[in-house]
Amino acid sequence: MAEPLKNLLHPGLVKDMAGHISRAAPDFDAARFVRLATQDMDTLELMQRAERIKDALTATLPADYAGASDILRRALPAADGPGLSGWALLPVNQFVSQHGLGHFDLSLALLKALTPHFTAEFGIRRFIHADQDRALAEISGWTADANHHVRRLASEGTRPRLPWAMRLPALVKDPQPILPILLALLDDPEDYVRRSVANSLNDIAKDHPSLVAGFVERHIADASAERRQLLRHASRTLLKKGDARALANFGFAAARGIGATLTIDTPSVVFGDRLGFSIAVTNADTVPQRLMIDYAIHHVKANGTLAPKVFKWKQIELAAGARQTIGKDHAIRPITTRVYYPGTHRIEILINGAVSAAADFDLIMD
Known part of the structure; x- marks a missing residue:
């Protein structure tokens, strides 16, 4: 400790x-x-x-x-x-x-x-x-x-x-x-x-x-x-x-024709374990695009409301008509700057600052 x-x-x-x-x-x-x-x-x-x-x-x-x-x-x-x-x-x-x-x-x-x-x-x-x-x-x-x-x-x-x-x-x-x-x-x-x-x-x-x-x-x-x-x-x-x-x-325009499909690999996460998720990103536009991909986790607060925290993730360049899948494991463990509470949390995928996909997961506290 x-x-x-x-x-x-x-x-x-x-x-x-x-x-x-x-x-x-x-x-x-x-x-x-x-x-x-x-x-x-x-x-x-x-x-x-x-x-x-x-x-x-x-x-x-x-x-x-x-x-x-x-x-x-x-x-x-x-x-x-x-x-x-x-x-x-x-x-x-x-x-x-x-x-x-x-x-x-x-x-x-x-x-x-x-x-x-x-x-x-x-x-x-x-x-x-x-x-x-x-x-x-x-x-x-x-x-x-x-x-x-x-x-x-x-x-x-x-x-x-x-x-x-x-x-x-x-x-x-x-x-x-x-x-x-x-x-x-x-x-x-x-x-x-x-x-x-x-x-x-x-x-x-x-x-x-x-x-x-x-x-x-x-x-x-x-x-x-x-x-x-x-x-x-x-x-x-x-x-x-x-x-x-x-x-x-920094060279990131508003995303055009970008689609994202979010998959939660661990819909129930025990405190101390990891949230696993992946996204499939597609570029339906006719030109390549530089994409800054982040994610926000909306944590449950003591009063039951949700509060978001944005995490940096990845930058990619996606060719016209291309599709790319990327995955992530996010640790949910004790830290000094946050108190965790059980319940339904939410994750959002941000592409060039805009919410492109979202899903819920449950946090279980022993």
């Missing part, structure tokens, strides 16, 4: 934090910090543990924020030496976010300094929310930084809908201010950075599909393989929804 996420923050890590901070500030009350940070820790989940450690930092670091931030900066690793790093910096993000708004530039500089050792994507969001223009003016300069972690922070920290983090409602409503940041990183040499750019664009696509489809359209011509991969990943939500403009960006 996988280790619970909450255990990423544990008493041993707190003691290590105390040691690193004490080296930066010999008068730091390490014992009190450890006692406060670990109080009832076993009853807390991950973000609650981070909050508890942040509160312990607040109680034991100097009340003067400039002095406290200087200690935290000196507690970061120097070169390849020891220091605050990894998940220990999650509560540091929270500390800076809570106490640093009155020291805007100092705080952004600290977050930039710590991001190579973990990430500051959680910490910078309160600064963007408080003064978007001022924060983005500074963050935009990070796109040219020599450190790829800092460059990624410029795109990841400004994502309108970053998971686990506070939402940025102004950027959800109008993402135009972050497009220059994403454009500056479009051909970054690090895949790690490019994936972040793609995820930010995908966030934007959930609220502004036309804006992202247009962005991709403008920047896909003569794109390198790396840029094309980024733009494809950025379009994944639009492609799953069958957005015509997004499909056209």
